Amino acid sequence: MTSSEINEFFKNQTVFLLGGTGFLGKFLIDKLLRLNEISKIYILVRPKKGKSVDERFCDLFDFPCFERLKKENPGFRKKIVFVSGDCEQPNLGISQETEDVLIAETSIVIHAAANVKFDQPLRIATYINVRSTQDCIHLAKKMPNLKAFIYVSTAYSNFPYFDIDETLYEPAMRSKNLLSVVDSLDDETLNKVTPGLLGKWPNAYVFTKTIAENLMKSEENNLPIAIVRPAIVMSAAEEPMPGWVDNFNGVTGVTTAVSVGVIRSFCCQKNATAHLVPCDYVCNIILASAWHVGQQKSSTLTIYNFIGSNTNAVSWQKFKDLFEICIKNYPTTKSMWYYGLAVTHYKFYHDLKTFLFHTVLCSLVDFILLCGGKKPVVVQNMRRFDYAINLMTSFTTSSFNFKHDNVDNLWKQMNDQDKNLYRFDMSTFDWRTYIRSYVIGARVYLLKDPLETIPEGHKKVQFLAVAYYFTMGVLFCLIYFFIKFVLKLVL
Template sequence: MNIETMTSSEINEFFKNQTVFLLGGTGFLGKIVIEKLLRLDQIAKIYILVRPKKGKSVDERFCELFNFPCFERLKNKNPQFGKKIALVSGDCEQPNLGISQETEDVLIAETSIVIHAAANVKFDQPLRTATYINVRSTQDCIHLAKKMPNLKAFIYVSTAYSNCPYFDIDETFYEPAMTPKNLLSVVDSLDDKTLDKVTPGLMGKWPNSYVFTKTIAEDLIKSEEKNLPIAIVRPAVIMSSVKEPMPGWIDSFYGITGVTVAIALGVVRSLYCQKNATVHLVPCDYVCNIILASAWHVGQQKSRTLTIYNYVGSNTNAVTWQKYNDLIERCAWDYPTTKAVWYYGFAFTDNKFYHDLQTFLFHTVVFSLVDFILQCMGKKPIAVQNIKRLDLALNLVTYFTINSFSFKHDNVDKLWKQMNDQDKNLYSFDMSTLDWSSYIRSFVIGGRVYLLKDPLETIPEGHKKVQFLAVAYYFTMGVLICLIYFFIKFVLKLVL
């Protein structure tokens, strides 16, 4: 079955002749939403907010946006899809979304569905940047939406970890560390240096500026519950696609994906986590489907009741960190990349001492040795600098790997039950029957092909490189053991 030919889909019917204003359309999830919407023959138009770039025309920006493999299926089936796209020059980091009055008037007159999926997901971003993109843009988008006479649904895409200090997270609102008004006032009144100093105190229990500002943005949404047809979708860790637009599609290095790629390259040797805790992974196309399904559900409601959807997977078909490690390892030897820099060897561990020892030996010591070799060859030493940057990134995700989170998702289950069979087929997001082994395999392949740009045809070369790196690895380990032995012997001689 395909979307274009289905006539009994209630969700398809909802989107018939609708105009969508999408924020975050140039991001990983945004591309999937665009691709799916454009395969709905009924959709009238999609306005996509894009940052202006000097020296690039609208046509060049259009080609830049749609020059990704995820759009190939769409281009083949509907070469005229561009007629339903309008790029809106704007910037979520700027006041009023950085859009002109003329553009605002057009959006107000034509938009019937707003999907706010824009966010800066970097954990180490400055609080000012996070506040402007994640909080002020939401405020400005709400103000714009309230002027839209034809608005049927406003979907705000948050994160399942917006209220992570609570660990047991329900589909409800939680008290933020401060109000949106107070945060914006503080950010606007302080210079960068002062703001950086007070940021830890402002965030309190929240581990980073991303989740901190997302929970405050949710508080903005809460205040408009009676004024807008609105819902919040909170996805967990977004991974590659299950099947749409193709299996394994991914173009983002963030989160566990970046860690997994670093593992495949042989760089990361250890991750500190609760091995038996559930890791809440969700496919990007399933996230897209629940966003569109939630818009349909909001549009069907006669009374305005704000619903929150914790989209975190299935309790009956969950995967732990240890199981994820086992599944990744099964695939690692089948699809070795030619871009590997070191021999594969990795383990999730809940032993902090073992993790620190692994990090010291295989990151600090080994990469210092690499820099020494580079210097001897007359080249610039960059290994230690890069591994420090990676270690910092790993430390930023440690909060989420060492803690165990439990989510309620009753609203997600109810939404699924309310969908008819056609919509369940076209807009699937039920993970209770997901084959994790098959899915992780497609994720590994997708990471190799789409992120590392390493086609499957190079697998034989990858195997050869693994063999070479294995020899280098065991030789290096032998040298390290000898050095440690003689160092200990030398120390004992001094002491005794």
Template sequence: MEPGTINHFFRNQTVFITGGTGFLGKLMIEKLLRVNQIQKIFILVRAKRNKSSEERFQDLFDYPCFDNLKKERPDFKEKIVFVSGDCELSNLGMSQQSQEMLIDETDVVIHAAANVKFDQPLRLGANINVRSTKEVLALAKLMPRLKALVYVSTAYSNCPNNRIEECFYKAPISWQNLLSTVDALDDDTLEKITPELLGEWPNCYTFTKSVAEDLIRTEAKNLPAVIVRPAIVTSTIEEPMPGWTDNFYGVAGIVLGAALGVLRSVNAKKDAIAQLVPCDYTVNAILAAAWNVATERKNTKDHFKNSVSATSSQVKIYNYVGTSTNQITWKTYMELIESCAWDYPSTKLLWYYCFTLRENELWHKTCVFFLHTVVAYLADFVLLCIRRKPLAVTNYARMDRLLNLTSYFAKRNWKFPHDNVDQLWGKMCEEDRKVYKFDMSQTNWANYIENCVIGGRLYLLKDPLETIPEGRKWLKTLQIAHYSLLGVLFFLLYLLFKWVFSSIL
């Protein structure tokens, strides 16, 4: 490989990753260990859901995304150091010993920890998305070996703007005021004033990410820092296997809900651009950004030795949103999903596929009432009759609430200039473009979406491809039941209208 390339940069480096147990984090760890001769990776892990931080760390490598790594580098765990902590707490919840170890040994920091849920409480979002960033920066300032710090934001951090440049925007509130507010108020009071605080921002996630970016702007001026803003991160396109994902959040949840026959309507603009970026490409862009800022900082120091310019820098921002020459609309995306749903039906189907994107909000809400709410009450009635716990109404209510938050992004088009991303790609040598590919100008959307559907079936539903024939039989049965039920309903409506009109006449 050519000298000065990305693998050369990461060789013998120590990387500290927050958010290592998340979707992006898992793939980042896998990539660094599989293709690089890095020295060490520090992974911050917190306790969660009756599991200690150490138990969660041990479980991390059971995910299928690490299967290739285990075969190619069976000794990979020797390079991983578990650090117990919590991004919601001061000093990231770490011991003094852990802090000193990180300060002394870290070369690269990748701060990817975040709560990405749209319905998260403001306190949680402020602590994980803002306070943790403050604590990471405080640590980074003490690291004598630091060469690069990457903050992973979101392309929608400044979503009230129709055009989002690769630059900083005015935050809705200063990070100091936000943290002071959540520390001073109880949960009930904070919940009441949250809508007023959010203002034009649609949810606490984008709101707190905007504030966190402002924190980077003010507190990371003399650090080798960059911000990467991915758009909607979806299943892998190539590595470590096509179509891998580990969660039901966002688009993955909508696709599976529709494919399983549970979700039947989403309020969206059909010709709006679906700003989807594969998770593995996003990881590659992040690692390339780390290499670039370190290279630029080194060149600047070499050129301006003993100069103020050697220690000052402007934080560069990368809008990683795919490409403007090979985009896909939500309409086309869902049409491709529907065709794949017929090819790879799951045995876990709950009902026949009858999903539709609806642009008219009133019509969408009407359909939600009849196709979600009424169906949920009927399902719970059946569950009560067979002495089972009713759960459909609660689950549908939560799903519809999340869909309302998601619709904000499916009904609008944004302009995302990405000159910095294009320049980064242009700086990379041919070998790096193969190993750290993130250019989407040649992406075959049909193939990618097919792999996403297969991946959802395999990794989320745990339904192997061998059951496809069984799934097709079940789909056919549900199709007959669906149209039979529709026929009965239309016949009953016909009788009702006939009775009404005969009474009037």
């Protein structure tokens, strides 16, 4: 059997990982430690008061995704070193002593740290996405043994464009100019001028990502670097366990709220491609790109648009259809209301549905709670969900055309063993099976509802269906008599 070239590349290497405590970072740690005989992984971790190194270690490796690692490589702990630091601080918040160690030992840098919240303030986005990248570049340039520097960006970093190639685009600002503005203004003033600075970019996250990408351009002749641009990162497809997810961010948060009957309207282009990619596939292309950079003799910057496959894509409508089938087969006991989701790209229709089924209906529930002597919180919580949906609308109502030639070429250059171990080709991806594991994963890992409760979930959904249609009947009757009363007054 052909040996793995990627495994051979990582053998005895020392990796410095930024973002190791995040969703993607956990996958990278697991994969590196399970398959590779690496020497060490330095993980940048924020210092926490009252937490020892052992406690922080337990916090990170207590997630279910590491259970397989613990069985297959029980001695992995000796290869993990926590580095006290913070991407929001200058020079990554690390000490001079730590910096000296990293410079002497590191051979591979993976910068996967990011605050992916779409409503984050510009100051935080700038420090995490721009300044930390700049500081990491300066650190990497001092590393004599550096073989690869991988920066994880986003496919939407160049949002104003809808035809996006695997190349760098002109940013709205240069990094030094943005940092100068951010450092010179107080929070109140910066928040006021942020909309003008963002321009066509919908939020500070993608705005700062494109500026961070541009930092790489000036260093392509000095560092062995590559940029990986994943699209919408979802739960695992295969490793370390199908469907595993640890957060409610983005699409996952919305679909989980849909599955329990909370969200009933979603604004998107039905026929537009939903560029969804499983997190383990993102991890695999990051590691494969590091191998490829390390093998290249040239220092040309390579960009990988990892958005799935244009020949095997799934539309938002198709995703909804498959999702509906799965949540009906695996209903959760955590359901709060009967499922009913409408998708549309017409903002008026979406706003109307939101008003009727989110605002009016939730207000009715709050009224019942108030009458029962309880605190009315449903409308307040519903507003948070509506806010989250609105933050995503710019992406879900747009149709993007991504090129991914570099991704395809990378796949072709891998041998059969690496294609098996580091799978990321989605040209034959089974969306039906994946969405099934996605729904089950959200049910088990996010809602903490084991599959053994499925019969109980069916019973609860049946009860909620009766309650839903009864409530809708009463509501429409009230609307009918209200309109009739108004017309009588007018006429």
